[in-house]
Amino acid sequence: MQEAVSDLDGGSLILLSKCLQSSNRGKHCTFWLWPSSDLNQEVKLLLLYLSTDNGLQSLQSCPATNPSMLNVHLVPHTHDDVGWLKTVDQYYYGGEDLLMSDLKHAGVQYILDSVIDQLQKDPARRFIYVETAFFYRWWRQQSQSTQRIVAQLVNEGRLEFINGGWCMSDEATTHYSAVIDQMTLGLRFLNDTFGECGRPRVAWHIDPFGHAREHASIFAQMGYDGFFFGRLDYQDKARRMKTKEMEMLWRASESLTPPLADLFTGVLPNGYNPPEGFCWDQSCDDAPIRDDPDLEDYNVDEIVQKFLNASYRQAAFYKTNHIIMTMGSDFQYENANLWYKNMDKLIKYVNALQAKESKVNVLYSTPSCYPQELNLANLTWPLKTDDFFPYADDAHDFWTGYFTSRPALKLYERLSNSRLQTCNQLEVLGGPKSKSGPFGEGDSDTMSKAMGVAQHHDAVSGTEKQHVAYDYARRLATGWAHCEFSMNVYNPLGRTVSWPVRLPVNGSVYSVTDANGRAVDSQVGNVFISLKCTCYIYDMKSSCLLPLLSVRWFHCLSPHRNESFQKNEVMCVFVLFGNYRYNASAGNNKESRQTSGAYIFRPNSSDPFVINKTAETQIVTVSSTVQEVTQWFSPWVSQVVRLYEGHRELEMEWTVGPVPVADGLGKEVITRLDTDIKSSDYFYTDSNGREVLERRKDYRPTWELKQTEPVAGNYYPINSRAYIKDDKHQLTVVTDRSQGASSIYNGSLEIMLHRRLLYDDFRGVGEPLSEPGEFSDGLVARGRLLLTLSPPDTAADVHKPLAQGMVLQPLLSFQDGTPSANTKLEFSGLQTSLPPAVHLLTLSQWDKDTVLIRLEHQYQAKESKTHSQPVTVNLQKLFSTLEVLGASEMSLGANQWKEDMNRLQWNTEKTSKPLPLSAKDPSPWEVTLNPMEIRTLLLRVRQL
């Protein structure tokens, strides 16, 4: 922020940050930090002068390097999972984990205590911290004096926040909306607490199991200078090491004008671990540096030589005379002294050899100092345009199971996102009654943090222990409880939706009326009453009255406006729905001992088994609102296929479980759509719910694939949709949650629905993925797929709104009694529907008088003749209840002004693809969105 006065911890510590714009591309910042009680004293604890010219504002706190030597950047770090084997709170306090002796403590409170102590001992020492969910907990418990010390360490660049989101999100199973939110949550805390010096400059996804292009795009738009990760396909890594392509420029969007979505990306040499023999954590066994010649086993010479060898070995795979070494791992630095004491000695003794003509210079550094050095090298970096899925760490070890693991949690997370958006929007529209912000007492807080935690790469990914999965769900449920409003149907989309509602009932005669008392068309079945609501833009309605025996009433909206939707197209393509299962490998295969587990998908044969060739039971129901076919394939697999009046998509509601395992075989259930579409080996999957990537069976765009798992090696994550197409037809499947999908045969598209397994897959979770159900049997999962068939060139016009409607669903709630006379039965927050291409991604109260809004162009370039065009929104004509007094554009993460964003520029190989052009804003109040663009604005508003 340009000027910020943050009052930390009850007013007694004052951090002043004054940044003066001195030129177009830089500014000068001065920080003063003192306890307010000392204001009258002439004690100035800190005066820091920062020049931010040319985007190098952190460089001055970066350590000196030596241009004529091999510079080894040691990066002390800890990787703190926001839940995995223990819950996030258990990890925070640490201790008491009788299950995992290795990570016995894993106490983040102690890690931060210890690191802060150790940083103070030597100004050369550096540390990075990543997971704001933990840092936030810790910060709240610190004394003012500790907070003051930490702020000073941050200002001096000795403690640096990296990544900075609430968690280190999963990349395969998350939706971009929730990812942006969790990043914003973390980044805002850092910004509010530490100002500019707390702003991360590098993204750091060292552990996620494969990397989504959309994540890279998001990070680029958030202003990050670089991105580092540890895991990629072992074949890909081997090739990159050989060709020195471990570092590259990732062009992460086909729609956004470069360098908007360009991100410098580095593959770390040892995952996120130190080189072998140099782990000095309490959890490690490597020899400490024994440098007292009077004591036994003096080993300085031996260790120094080993380090020099490791450095040269690593340098052979990278382009410059700078290399990075991650000095840390999971929950390390609980006793940071062990690390720093030995690293201090390492640096001392290795660099001492420079006097004897050694050309290795080792230094404490950070992931943001390192790319600055690479940038100065002014090289041309290889260009990457696809993504890093799927991830395999060996020939039979494809991490494609977690795309589907824990389907119920994956759905609940997705529904919670919808609820959170609603909650945020209602806080804005509710005006002054809403609370001030995410760290105040605002009601969206709890959900915001629960969702922040749920994005973690062992949360929504489904790769946590069972008790931890329950904890994530519990947190989300608490979030829901905090998002109860006195309204009953709310449509959080920026446009009208028509939405089928089914409610369980225990009678047979009901009348449903709308807000005006008019009858709503409804249908009472065996145990459900079905009806259809049409919810308008940002509607908050209580209109469908359903007098139940319990004196509860249900509100819905009657379809009193005209439908714009056409009738369903005739399905001119043969689509066969089939339910199949793969039997899971138990690791007794001759090629490999790898089992199918929470992470890994590995069927024991490449052909799935059909569960039942014909559905045993079929119930067909036809009414004015819906046509429905219920099919039972087995006692544990059924589906209902529905066609709603006025909708063009086919809804397929699947129910799978309890998956039987009495035969000793784990099972992974898919639904497969077999068509006569000539898709050949191609299929398409989305990236985090935004742009779509082309997939090709047994093929990777960046290296010559040796395929070793014909099924698992062709699975990709889908977050909102997948499709196959030929010249004439496109079959698109829109999902309600993240799943794994593939096309193994020409014309077929398969989606994995549920998994129940009997073995752990040796990636640390230590449990087989076998979710318990209600009666100690396996979990029953249920979900919806929406299928549409369109010509390819208009398909997006259909699946885009469908997918958005799946992501942001109208919110139903129930209330006892009948509405009082004063009850406001209808309310709309927007003046008018947004243009079809525009999605209101975020609407959230920021401060007392400000609102954060994100407007998104939801079409890719060239995707839709109609919609893949620039579109303009007038901010002042947006809201029905708010007057917009001012608007400032921010980075996507909302932690700096857009105009202050100064990212490093990188040279890359020329590409033959035409670069998209971008249109400009016609006026300060009019925001033009180019395809796939998200614009983040802080609006100053007044409640009308």
Next chain:
Amino acid sequence: MQEAVSDLDGGSLILLSKCLQSSNRGKHCTFWLWPSSDLNQEVKLLLLYLSTDNGLQSLQSCPATNPSMLNVHLVPHTHDDVGWLKTVDQYYYGGEDLLMSDLKHAGVQYILDSVIDQLQKDPARRFIYVETAFFYRWWRQQSQSTQRIVAQLVNEGRLEFINGGWCMSDEATTHYSAVIDQMTLGLRFLNDTFGECGRPRVAWHIDPFGHAREHASIFAQMGYDGFFFGRLDYQDKARRMKTKEMEMLWRASESLTPPLADLFTGVLPNGYNPPEGFCWDQSCDDAPIRDDPDLEDYNVDEIVQKFLNASYRQAAFYKTNHIIMTMGSDFQYENANLWYKNMDKLIKYVNALQAKESKVNVLYSTPSCYPQELNLANLTWPLKTDDFFPYADDAHDFWTGYFTSRPALKLYERLSNSRLQTCNQLEVLGGPKSKSGPFGEGDSDTMSKAMGVAQHHDAVSGTEKQHVAYDYARRLATGWAHCEFSMNVYNPLGRTVSWPVRLPVNGSVYSVTDANGRAVDSQVGNVFISLKCTCYIYDMKSSCLLPLLSVRWFHCLSPHRNESFQKNEVMCVFVLFGNYRYNASAGNNKESRQTSGAYIFRPNSSDPFVINKTAETQIVTVSSTVQEVTQWFSPWVSQVVRLYEGHRELEMEWTVGPVPVADGLGKEVITRLDTDIKSSDYFYTDSNGREVLERRKDYRPTWELKQTEPVAGNYYPINSRAYIKDDKHQLTVVTDRSQGASSIYNGSLEIMLHRRLLYDDFRGVGEPLSEPGEFSDGLVARGRLLLTLSPPDTAADVHKPLAQGMVLQPLLSFQDGTPSANTKLEFSGLQTSLPPAVHLLTLSQWDKDTVLIRLEHQYQAKESKTHSQPVTVNLQKLFSTLEVLGASEMSLGANQWKEDMNRLQWNTEKTSKPLPLSAKDPSPWEVTLNPMEIRTLLLRVRQL
């Protein structure tokens, strides 16, 4: 010291301690501590005022207690073995122990780093440190600023040294001479470094496996106010808990006038561990205090209640409203934050309940603050006059094996003590050429420290891992190498000895001459040449020339003075030597799974097996110097019995090993002397080589014993001798090392010689005690027993000098070439022999102009008609090469002036035994020694 200016670390830190004697019983001390570079600045870092009136000088830094509540003294501590599973140096640096995952790091460097950091965070926090061997290593590596901080913490009583010796010595297998030395080494370092505030006031033997009365006597004479330990017989403990006799006054000498050897002694409630559920070290699994109500599993109420329960439960076993809890264990506090953070919370939340009428007051405290509170209670405490051997922790678990474990190491340690004394004495007698002190470059340093380490309760005890045993031996060997002097036979005793010498040779004709070229009577056998040296008081001679083929020459002294020894008495008592073995329990016994191991002795039957009823081979040799019988009982057990001309004792040289174990049985070899002495169930064993205690089979003086192991439960340690007697005869066996001994039958005395075992005994060492020999077979051990038979009332006159001669042996060394003309061939350091009752225990260079001397009366009261009388030594007539200019008496530990010793006074039950009276010094230069008294003097000397 009364005034001390210590220049720490190269002169840039100055610690001034000025203590002014203000009354007979107290003094005022002021400390200033500042960096010398700051001397001109007005920055006074520390000003501490201490009153030492009434011996309560530490009380002012003790925390406040509440007289109307139960005060729980939390004592944060770490127990750092000076070698056990890892060597002392490995423990210092930590890490890299792949054998023991629990104590993976056990890095003392990190412990001290971490504790010092944590103590600074809150002045209420306390820590005690015990093992100076480690602290010394650590201190040397610290910066001046850290040293300054540590000194301040010590001065404020926040870091307190407890015990303070170089190690926490074993009590069963150590010799008092080495124990006093190792204590002096540690205490002197503390005194030199920290002055009076660094002086430990409490002895702390929390881990040794049984407790020797002589140790208590030593601690009392060193000025300690109390003594705490953790291990005692389980039956004894149960009884003491019941009768509230966990705390007592130990009257540790039958000869010294009370309260000279009285020591307040406390049994700790939980060994040295915290109460169950309150271990917060990184190596523990107990729940941390989770006090954030916003996070999961808030557990403050539950933990507080659990703590209150534990406190009340413990208080039931103790007499006052103060109880002590040891908060720590083996190598804990490597990450002290975990402990302190949770203890801080514990104290906060437990004491917060006082507002709600709780009567429990918990506080950080130390083992010296705690007894001061007990002392104020002014109670009468039970009296203890025997010792705490043997130690059993269950019915079949007697820790009596280690009395004998590793017999070769036990001998080497004993010989090294002799060498060290010689080394010390020669430094004094060598005058200005000798180095300044134990922390300078003095040659005795290395041996002094090696011996300090070897006294540890997992060193000479034989209970360490094999590789650690090698390390102790290596250290001693290095010590020997640093004690090579240009002299060849040196007698370190204060009187003349006649000493048989056997040297291995490879020829058959040798002539031996003395310093004057006269022939020495010698005898060449098969591989040995035997001769006899008589070495005079503090002799340094090179007199016996033995022209070997290798041009080496050997020096010995010819018997040119008259012998005062009588001929051997006729052996009028039948003594049968027999060699037996016990077969070790393999833990497959129905009563218990306990095995025999390094610690535990548990034969699988109560009757030993005779190795061979008759010796198979007997060789008899008779010469003018020695009569010798060699007996082979089996290929692995033999003995040589010798009677030397002019000596009255019988020498029995035993050779045992390799002990065969191919039959699957571990074996413990004893020699048993069966006599017709009517000893009934009584026998006698020494305590650490000083006073002798009466033992009675199947009996303990302090409780009604339920005997469960008829052999192992009757074993006691002997360090120098054991005897049986009746009215007429006493058979005394003098040993060359510490061993286990017992008398199972009337008239018999058995001594365990060697042990080889096949199983670990589950006390942590994790190895069976099976020492490797030269060719990957078992170790061969060899040793000597000296047997004398005398009337009981003159027995001490014989065995006392014999044992002293065994402890301090003439030092032989070898040199190439022949002595040059200038070589001084004879030299005596004392003017005359000391009186027979007086033993020169210590003669050691202290500072440039000072010498530490300890004179000991080596007879117990009433032990000898001739010698159990006060005896006076004139200090000025002592040395032939030194003039004594001044003498100041010190405490036994030489860390304070005797006149400043102010120990707490304790009330105890009246005893019917008459108290010994003590004679006074006739003049300032004349030192009178009462029976068993040791007087420690610092002499100011000038080289003549």
